[in-house]
Amino acid sequence: MFRKIAVAAGLMAAAISGPVQAQDYPTKPIEFIVPWGPGGGSDTLMRLVAQGLAEETGQAVPVINMPGVGGNIGLAEFAKRPADGYTISQIHEGLLISNGTGITELNWDSFMPIALVTSSPQYLTFSKNDNFSTFDEMVAYAKDHPGAVRAGVTLAGVPHLHMAMIEDAYDIQFSYVGYEGTGQRIRALVGGNIDVAIGDVSSAGQFVENGDLIFAAVGMPERTADEPDVPTFKELGKDLDLAVTRGVVLPKGTPQDIADALEAHLEKVMQNEDVRTKIKNVGSEPVFLGQDAYKAYLGKLSETVNRLVGKLAG
Numbered sequence: 001m002f003r004k005i006a007v008a009a010g011l012m013a014a015a016i017s018g019p020v021q022a023q024d025y026p027t028k029p030i031e032f033i034v035p036w037g038p039g040g041g042s043d044t045l046m047r048l049v050a051q052g053l054a055e056e057t058g059q060a061v062p063v064i065n066m067p068g069v070g071g072n073i074g075l076a077e078f079a080k081r082p083a084d085g086y087t088i089s090q091i092h093e094g095l096l097i098s099n100g101t102g103i104t105e106l107n108w109d110s111f112m113p114i115a116l117v118t119s120s121p122q123y124l125t126f127s128k129n130d131n132f133s134t135f136d137e138m139v140a141y142a143k144d145h146p147g148a149v150r151a152g153v154t155l156a157g158v159p160h161l162h163m164a165m166i167e168d169a170y171d172i173q174f175s176y177v178g179y180e181g182t183g184q185r186i187r188a189l190v191g192g193n194i195d196v197a198i199g200d201v202s203s204a205g206q207f208v209e210n211g212d213l214i215f216a217a218v219g220m221p222e223r224t225a226d227e228p229d230v231p232t233f234k235e236l237g238k239d240l241d242l243a244v245t246r247g248v249v250l251p252k253g254t255p256q257d258i259a260d261a262l263e264a265h266l267e268k269v270m271q272n273e274d275v276r277t278k279i280k281n282v283g284s285e286p287v288f289l290g291q292d293a294y295k296a297y298l299g300k301l302s303e304t305v306n307r308l309v310g311k312l313a314g
Contacts, residue, residue, distance in 0.1 A: 035074025085258035202283035
């Protein structure tokens, strides 16, 4: 599926296809509920998208932060909003995990997915240790010493899913240590309290540059421009997609012509070079998947979560 994302990103200049957008939408401000706190990755990226959408439509797009319970408080409130196109929200992999582990009854199909707009590459990141310094060495060590590799995650969160995917693909076993957020996890990694973690350029890149940490593998279909020397999981034997993808959704039941109009607006936003540059500058990738492709991606991801939910709940 990320091959489709990569292709879509490369075709941003292509003409917009699909239904002609509704001529009268929007006629007033669109409230954007971001179910995360100010200053985090979702907030930063969605404010850039909101700014671009405001410029594209000529209507204000105020961002309303509603954090709590891994994004579920804001999404529960969003689910109650009128299905008229004037309230939008954002989801990522965390919602599917929360549903799979029983934290919320809401899932991706509780809403109308309109467009995937950003993808943040995730890297398997090592501390400096005496047991391994490359991915192959880590796998060999983990096979010989089941449970000896200490993996820092947000329990039942996206990093936990990514680690479970690595365990499953390479038939190894980690022991998990839980942390509230990325910052705590990376500091623990630098301090040698854990051996491996999922990181990204914004959280761990400086430590890698300083020689304190090692990026061992990236969960993208191709090597990234930021870290061109880091191999992909496909190069290392398994074709794993490890990224935090953020997409825009509408309340379920929104008229299809409004959904189509919003999709068309967002496609134009993601062609905007200023928006694209700003997204890249904060360590993510601007992408575009419209309604059908985004639903297909979420459906495939849901199958993965359901298959590994025992690891995430345990």
